[in-house]
Amino acid sequence: MSVPTMKAVGVTDFGDPDVLKLVDVPRPSAGPGQIRIRVHAATVNPGDTLLRVGDLADILRAGPLDPPYRPGMEAAGIVDEIGPGTQTDLRVGDRAMVIVMPIDATGGAYAEYLAVDADQATHAPAGSTHVEAATLPMNGLTARLALDVLNLDPGETLAVTGSAGAVGGYAIQLAKADGLRVIAEAAAADDNLVATLGADQIVARGQDVGQRIRQWWPEGVAAVVDAALQGADVEAAIRDGGQLAVLRGLGERRSAALGNARGIVVREVWVPRYTHAHAKLDELRSLTEQGMLTLRVARTYPAAEAAEAHRALQAGGIRGRLVLTFD
DSSP states (O other): OOOOEEEEEEBSSOSSGGGOEEEEEEOOOOOTTEEEEEEEEEEEOTTHHHHHHTTTHHHHHHSSOOSSBOOOSEEEEEEEEEOTTOOOSOOTTOEEEEEOOTTSTTOOSOBSEEEEEGGGEEEOOTTOOHHHHHTSHHHHHHHHHHHHHHOOOTTOEEEEESTTSHHHHHHHHHHHHTTOEEEEEEOGGGHHHHHHHTOSEEEEOSTTHHHHHHHHSTTOEEEEEETTOOTHHHHTTEEEEEEEEEETTOHHHHHHHHHHHHOOEEEEEOGGGGTTOHHHHHHHHHHHHTTSSOOOEEEEEEGGGHHHHHHHHHHOOOOSEEEEEOO
């Protein structure tokens, strides 16, 4: 009896975008406590390149997966199977969005089907397309986690770097929903976009951005979400004893120096912590339906053109997200 298969985008050898290939792999079934989603859209994110180039090779080889390994951390589609004993308000036929970790047994999101624990998925925002909904789970949860680890009081001032990007944009909108004042760093061409997202003040990006922020907030901001990985250039913006939320695991290498200098506390933003944070994911859905979060799509590509999408990501200048479609 033949094993059902599905199309997926994966890598056997690590390297440049051309290593991404459309392949046939076994189709998963929903086990106990799981749901299966027929994926229609999967977002292309900077973190996906880490898997592609081999930065995660040792973790992957020691884990539960066999090659080809699949990138992708967020997707949207239709629930088509619910496993035995699964507790969920999703039903077969519902539109859903999901966050996954490519190093976990589920594999990455670049696939026609994903079988995931029920708490990794929730309803897609009403009125959204599959492509739009796919841009929310991982990027939105990253921004949500950044604000959660900072735990600022309403009325405090937050600076956001990379504010025109997906995580930075969600950070602005979630911060405003939390009652914070937001100073955003952006290129001149993005000023209108960032203002639309709700920033109270916009400063020009580039060297010495921390000093430019201080011009607007002389006592220093309570915290920075450093979505653009500005590092030392943005530290000057933070008041003594303030906080810096860093993405992609940079904090451990820098926290000691900052702490010794001015008492700045570095907070790690490690989105796998929120892989099963169903309530947080569903809150993002609700805020989107209320018009408080904006789903931004830059461009779509058929899954077979994943290499082209990765090349476009590497070229930079993307506003919104690139999305692969599996229709």
